[in-house]
Each structure stands twice: as C-alpha cells, then as structure tokens.
Amino acid sequence: MANIRDVAKEAGVSVASVSRYLNKKGYISEDTKLKIRKAIDKLEYIPNQVARSLTTKQTNFIGLIVPDITNPFFPELARAVEDIALSYGYTVVLCNSDEKSEKEIHYIDTLKQKYVAGFIVTTNQLRASHYEDLNVPLVALDRMIHESIPTVSSNNVDGACMGTNHLLDSGCEKIVFMRGPKGLGPADDRLAGFLKAVEGKNVQTHIVESPFHFGESEMIAKKFLTEIEGVDGIFASTDVSAAGALKAAHSLGISVPDQLQIMGFDGISLGGMLTPGLTTVAQDIYKMGALATRILIKIIEEIEIDERVIQVPVELVERGTTRSVHR
Numbered sequence: 001m002a003n004i005r006d007v008a009k010e011a012g013v014s015v016a017s018v019s020r021y022l023n024k025k026g027y028i029s030e031d032t033k034l035k036i037r038k039a040i041d042k043l044e045y046i047p048n049q050v051a052r053s054l055t056t057k058q059t060n061f062i063g064l065i066v067p068d069i070t071n072p073f074f075p076e077l078a079r080a081v082e083d084i085a086l087s088y089g090y091t092v093v094l095c096n097s098d099e100k101s102e103k104e105i106h107y108i109d110t111l112k113q114k115y116v117a118g119f120i121v122t123t124n125q126l127r128a129s130h131y132e133d134l135n136v137p138l139v140a141l142d143r144m145i146h147e148s149i150p151t152v153s154s155n156n157v158d159g160a161c162m163g164t165n166h167l168l169d170s171g172c173e174k175i176v177f178m179r180g181p182k183g184l185g186p187a188d189d190r191l192a193g194f195l196k197a198v199e200g201k202n203v204q205t206h207i208v209e210s211p212f213h214f215g216e217s218e219m220i221a222k223k224f225l226t227e228i229e230g231v232d233g234i235f236a237s238t239d240v241s242a243a244g245a246l247k248a249a250h251s252l253g254i255s256v257p258d259q260l261q262i263m264g265f266d267g268i269s270l271g272g273m274l275t276p277g278l279t280t281v282a283q284d285i286y287k288m289g290a291l292a293t294r295i296l297i298k299i300i301e302e303i304e305i306d307e308r309v310i311q312v313p314v315e316l317v318e319r320g321t322t323r324s325v326h327r
Helices: 004-011 015-023 030-043 049-056 073-087 101-113 128-132 156-169 185-198 214-227 239-251 285-300
Strands: 061-066 091-096 118-121 138-141 151-154 174-179 204-209 233-236 261-266 279-282 309-312 315-317
Touching (some): 004 015, 004 030, 061 073, 073 091, 073 285, 138 285, 151 185, 156 185, 156 233, 156 315, 174 185, 204 214, 233 239, 239 261
Parallel strands (some): 061 091, 061 118, 233 261, 261 279
C-alpha cells in the first residue's frame, strides 16, 4: 500500500505539503494541490485516519444525539443526517440519550476523546453553558439550546395554529390538547400556538400533559375520553401521541372522525399507515436533518454560514382522522 512519502515522491513535492493538503491546514498553491490529487489517484492512496486524527485532533465522525430512538420521528431525522454526512465524507455515530443528562454527558465526553469533528444535538437536557463550553462544532436540531448555537427547527407555533384552526373549521367544539412535557421547547411552542388559535373562539378546551410515548398517550387519552363528556376533537403534540389517542378511541368504541376528530404533529411515515390515516401538521423532517448537517459541516470546514437560526415551514396533511372542510 502506498504511504504519504510515496505520494510526495510521485507528486514531486515535500511530505509536509502532502500533509497540509490532507489535513486542510496551511497554504498550498492550486498547482501543488492538483499534483497531489493526481498522485493520490494514481497510487490509490488511502489516508490513515487514526494517524490523521492524532495529528489534527479531529476525525471525520459526527455525533448525533437523539432523545428517544423508539420515536419514529428521530430515525427519520437520523436518515437525513446520515445521507448528507456520507455525501461529504463524514460518518455519523448515533447516540440515544433517553432524555437522561448523564447519558448525554457520557456520549459527548467519549466522542470528544475520540476527536469527533462535531455534534448535532436534538436534546437539551444540559445547561446551555455546557454545550457552549464544548469547543467542538455544534448544531441544535429540532430543539433550541441557546441563541448562540446554530439551530434548525420547524415553525411550531404557526403549525399548531394551523392544526387547531383545521379542527375548528371541521366543527370541533370541545377540544383536548395533549401537550408534551413542560419545559420542552417544541412542546411549549405548540401549546402557545394552540392557545393563540382558540383565543376568543366559542370552544371549550382542556389541556392534558402527555409524554411523546405511544402506550402512555393511549392510557392518558382513554382516561380523559372516559372522564370528560362530549370531547369531539383531540390535538396531540406528536403523531405518536395521536396514534395512542386513536387506539384509545377505538377501544372505547368511539368512531373517528364521525364522533371524534384527531390531529397529530410531525408528519412521520407511520401516520399514513394507520386506519384511518392520521391528519397531521407535517414537518419537513428530511429537510431539517439535511440543513443541520450542511451547517455543521460548514462550521467544521471553517466556511462562513449565512443563517444561525432556521425555521422550516410546516404544512397540513389531511387524512381520515378529521372531516374535510371542503366536503
């Protein structure tokens, strides 16, 4: 196998020049770059990533930290991150934190010791100062950590307004909003959007806290559907919770959408597989993951980024759990 000295000899340049080219450190003329590139191609030279990481204190690994890999939203997000990272020559290391700060710290510290190139974080369990002090490129995805950290998310407030207005236009008069955990940015924003939409409207509302978990959401929905008389609309903060509510309604013999209309939020593939299909406020999950990855790679490669906070628009996807206002 060819080594760095062989490349330097073939290109007619110094070993130091080849090293600067491979590590993207220091000035190299375009003519020298071309010679080195031709030599690498001719010799089929493959850089030793371990040796390079010891020299540059950086690998081509990107750490992706998610809160719950069992929630279908996050694997769909991870797919986008992996696709884009791979196209730029980076490898993604997926870490599941289970919403536990000690697990997140463990993953961050371990990957830093392995000279990870950067992190994409979809959790916010730690204090903002902890993330800011990492001294490693970092992008927040889905959940804002701090305004100083580049962030890609959806417009959760507008999305919740859109979904609520659809329920109102479809004739709902008593709506239960299954909000996510308190203190979680997207959940708080979706609650704010719901409250904004119902303000001043002739509608009864109930707000119930529910985790982003299918089984627990099903039990919570079954409880309030039994205890609160006349509920004709449910807006769940995630599609997973909405799916739990749909199962609860089925087990109680409540017809959807004739007696009860259900709205989700996320746009995961699962929503279209349910019967009836789930009406939802759909995020562009793939676009979010792709944007976050491109921003992180720009930061890693010291390319200036145009925007530090990006909100991706959402859209209403009508399916069978609500009555169409166009009928």
